[in-house]
Amino acid sequence: MSDVIIIGGGPAGSTMGSYLSMAGISNTIIEGAFHPRPHVGESLVTSTTRIFKEIGFLETMEREGFVKKYGASWHAPAAKNTFSILFSEFPQEGVDQDYTYHVDRAKFDMLMLKHAEGLGSKVIQGVHAREVLMENGKACGVKVNIDGKEVDLPCKFVVDATGRKTLIGHQLKLMKKDPIFNQYAVHAWYEGLDRGTAEDKEHIHIYFLPVERGWVWQIPIDDRITSVGVVTEREVFRESRMDIDKYFETHVQTNGNLAHAMRNARRVNEYKSEGDYSYSMTDFVGNGWLLIGDAARFVDPIFSSGVSVALSSAKFASEQLRAAFKEDDFSQAFLKPYETKLRTGTEVWYEFIRLYYKLLPLFTYFISSKRHRLQVLQLLQGEVYNREEVPVLQAMRSFIEQVEKSEHHSFKGALTDIPIDDLEEVLSESS
Template identity: 30%
Template sequence: MSSTRFGFSDDFDVIVIGGGPAGATTAALLAKRGHRVLVLERERFPRYHIGESLIPGVMVPMEELGLKERMEAKGFERKYGGTLVWGNNEVPWNFSFTTGGRIPYAFHTRRADLDTMILDRARELGAFVVEEATVKDSIEENGRVVGLKYTVRGLDGTHEARASLVIDASGQARVIGRKYSEITWNEQLRNVAVWTYFDNCHRLPGDEWTNILIEGTQEGWFWGIPIDKGVFSVGYVTRSDVANQSDKSLEELFVSEIESTTKLKELLKDATPAAGYRTARDWSYTNDRFHGDGWVLVGDAAAFVDPLFSTGVALATLAGSTLSKIVDQILKHPEIEEKALDRYSNAYRDFFDDIRSFVEGFYDRSKTKGYYFDLAQKISDPGKKNDAQVDFVKLISGLSGRDGGLFELSLDDLIEGVTGPSTAGS
């Protein structure tokens, strides 16, 4: 193994592109299992990112990483549920995460703080992290990805690193996915978002104090996230074609649509703007392939659904946790790679498709909350083992799955097939 100016060799078990929640979780848990992992992150942390409201599913990988107590110590505000102005009669209604099972809360957080915490944990567990590193290309041998070429800000030349497997967790940049896979856009969810921040906001009353607010309007919907003290993240989402046909800018739409709200307008009546506007558009997609020879996708690099129920970070970290277990076994038993990654991809796609199908149905605001509960049950619990409201909360908590699905994947049969019954699992 050759030495580099970074103080470590350029040969690894795994290279992870991206140090966000998906990449850092995957890298940290692989390093925890004793593997040599390199993380190449394009930016310098802490860095800004949208997606401040979490759901209970994220607490599973956070516990694996030993970060639950740190999240509390950091002062992240607990989130116990949500308040919605949604449906055919626009009467506000609530949900509580306690209805959905064993994890009764998540957090609201500044993503710069959360993402840095996870990436720092990856370092603590032994992953090598290079920030401000831009991946330029993959290295292929006989059709297989065996490494990456990258540059580092402030350093001359192009560097190379090699590994048994490359994991693309680069988010919507899709560094590897863009080269080896096409994507399918979800036409029903081709939306645009515009958001900003306010100080001195009011809060929802009583037990709703830390709830996320989701309020529908005629042509879209708002989120209102209490990040800390009186600071709110407020965003407006509408269809791209609606925004394109409007004679108003996105910022003007944001301001005018707030006037049509009820609860949100009340929370902001004494607030002051605290930041400029940011926008994003056309983000709901799925890669046609989740893996190939020597590479695999995770997090937003694989697929992204919609910000409606704040599922992004939870799906990314839960998938990263599962992928770390699978890659751990692939590194020990290389012969199972293709079949193991097929199994991961199919389960990941099924889990993602359940969330996407529900979000598509939920966007029909002509229905009642009972319809939305029944829709969640139809998708995730067709045998009706639970009450429909329980299925609704489990689904939007990121804690549902078809017969265990993505989170309980077993590779025992594949391992036994290559090692023989007498040594399987050893």
């Protein structure tokens, strides 16, 4: 058997497998489903390009003809106001293309898994991991179910990349639900959607809805198909007492630009819904195990951060794991720097997201401002792992304080009750 067992063959697991194989560390990826399998999370940010390059996957992304994403556009509910950004405005170190991609996740995830296999990872599909085996408080293998029989697979180290199923998180009771966000998403694919002008038809489009934390994504999947997802607070869905169809259609009509884009659109697959998706684990590392991607932390998807976090966490974790193999030290203490790095990045995303929901006009004001625009762009591209490099968050906080203090500020009425103080500590404390 391999030294490392990676549970989950999504983007995080396949990236981890790729890095470990490149480092000569034997690894097996155990995936419960058979790829291709559908998945939500179809729009990437540009920081992923650096990792595609490092693991030699960028050529595949280019060859397979995924839709190129050059920027993003936001639409207010009533007004004609649209705000756009282009990635070309902020070139990133180590990224020499001014676009990222929108992906059909069934195809993308399958290609990533095949890529890991090509680099040397052993891949087992259709096998479900039941439990991580522990001996004296240290992970030492994985119990799987093969053809109805339970089999114990021994290994030196276990990586949990099970996404929102969070195998170790549940087994060791590490999960802390997000104290603020309890969002609910309904999404489907459409044909015949009017995607916009020649300049922005391949952007991700975000339409604001006139309900609490409500928005809609429009993501081009290929020439024909566009993914559309309605996101609101779960309470908004509950209180509406509508079925999914009615709920979706009703919200589409509340944003003029969206209703216009959807006027001739025809749904081509079933609605899917996602809920309860914001949480953190109290620990990302333990003796003989670590968590990557959604298995560690999930922040609200408004800025398309998930796949980028999945890939970056796999990269950082693989670096720490290489050092662990060198030192023959797989203890929680040795692995901790990885946890610290990932927490820094996800906390930056989380803070940005909360400031955004705290005062919606603040975001559009900042991206329209010469002074702040590039720093916001830097965040939107996924450059989040060094807190000192994102002073714009402090500028946003100061702006909110001013609005709160002032009696007649024009944004005053748009303030929400989202807390913006530091919550990462709350989310990482075991109860």
